[in-house]
Amino acid sequence: MSTSPSEYYDEERWSNWLDRLRDEDIDPEDEESARLLLNLQDDTAIAIVKIVADYDEGELGEDPALEELATVRDIVLSEVDFDDEEKLMLIDGVQTSLVCVFYAAEEYIAAGPPEEGTVEEYIRAAA
Structure with a gap:
């Protein structure tokens, strides 16, 4: 069963995660x-x-x-307002790690699955 577009991800969901991080004592x-x-x-x-x-x-x-990917990307990669610099840095790390996930999903949708190839060929193409 599919998800209705409004249910993929929304501001409230992201805000709930950020609120949890604000409330927690975070130690990496x-x-x-x-x-x-x-x-x-x-x-x-x-x-x-x-x-x-x-x-x-x-x-x-x-x-x-x-469009749905862009909506989720805009929510998740938006600037976060935290007073705690360490938490801000950790969230930035999470956001940075998700950039490649967004890119891969967008590329898959726009260009289709990759041609048959070896892992080495994929690494060279990515580089």
Whole structure:
């Protein structure tokens, strides 16, 4: 069953994650803190995968799928207002790691799956 476009990701979902981070004592060395940041990243990646899956299954056309990705990207990669510089740096790390996920999803939708090739060929092409 497909997700309606308004359910892929929204400002409230992102804000809820940011509120959790504001309320937590974040220590990158702590397993719980690391898990919270990883869950934040995974939550966004899963939303992106749902968009790509709906595109793949024909439930979203190319333009609507790219628009949904742009909406999620605008929400997640927007500037975050935190007083705590360390938390701000950690969120920036999460945002930076998601840039390649957005790019790969957009490229897949716009250009289709990659041609047959070896891992070495894909690495050379990416470089």
